[in-house]
Amino acid sequence: MINGIKLAPSILSADFARLGELVREAEAAGADYIHIDVMDGRFVPVISMGTPIVEAVRRVTGLTLDIHLMIEEPERHIGAFMDAGGDIINVHVEATRHLHRMAREVRGREKLAGACINPGTPVSALESLLPELDQVIVMGVNPGWSGQKLIEGTLPKVRRVREMIDGAGLATGVEVDGGVTVENAPVCAAAGANVLVAASAVFNPPPADASVAENMARLKEALAAGAK
Ligand code: DX5
Numbered sequence: 001m002i003n004g005i006k007l008a009p010s011i012l013s014a015d016f017a018r019l020g021e022l023v024r025e026a027e028a029a030g031a032d033y034i035h036i037d038v039m040d041g042r043f044v045p046v047i048s049m050g051t052p053i054v055e056a057v058r059r060v061t062g063l064t065l066d067i068h069l070m071i072e073e074p075e076r077h078i079g080a081f082m083d084a085g086g087d088i089i090n091v092h093v094e095a096t097r098h099l100h101r102m103a104r105e106v107r108g109r110e111k112l113a114g115a116c117i118n119p120g121t122p123v124s125a126l127e128s129l130l131p132e133l134d135q136v137i138v139m140g141v142n143p144g145w146s147g148q149k150l151i152e153g154t155l156p157k158v159r160r161v162r163e164m165i166d167g168a169g170l171a172t173g174v175e176v177d178g179g180v181t182v183e184n185a186p187v188c189a190a191a192g193a194n195v196l197v198a199a200s201a202v203f204n205p206p207p208a209d210a211s212v213a214e215n216m217a218r219l220k221e222a223l224a225a226g227a228k
């Protein structure tokens, strides 16, 4: 944690043949959460990973596993992701009619409940449920892939969510997911995020070749310096 900001490396950009090793490197470099992107080929166009990967990551780290479910009908699967070792279960408000029920189910198992909003979804979609949530994820990109550019228009939504949470005296976390870089991480933090997800900025897929430790150090330095 740097200046109150947590870093959540997303394994979506990691070399899956070296997954355990890279997760350990991220932990050693000061990661707070490991973010796991689950995609079903329906809510988003592509398929990524499921519970076996969550179980595998659970075996190599004690860090909080931040499960981002980009799937239709998440209510059918949240139990399995909790069983697999997920700690924060995040569902998209666009994917369910029953966010309140799911948040209750997750908290009932003493896990943390999160809700995500796509770039086109207004923050008002979850305003009334904030007391039921441990975390809000404001997507900085349209979900589906790592390595996309942050959509600047999502930052005012981060500010708005932060105002709503602080105004209500809640401790709900605000996570920005997608497009976070060394350059814009301090800007996201200044907008009110206290958790930043980063896939390509940490796991740096080829042709770049910096280590996870180097990439994490650069993010931390940028956060320590703050927004310019
Ligand atoms: C996007 C995923 C993100 C993604 C972030 O659909 O939810 O978590 O892995 O990738 P970067 O940090 O490269 O934008």
Ligand code: ZN
Residues within 6 Å of the ligand: 010, 035, 036, 037, 068, 177, 197
């Ligand atoms: Zn994600």
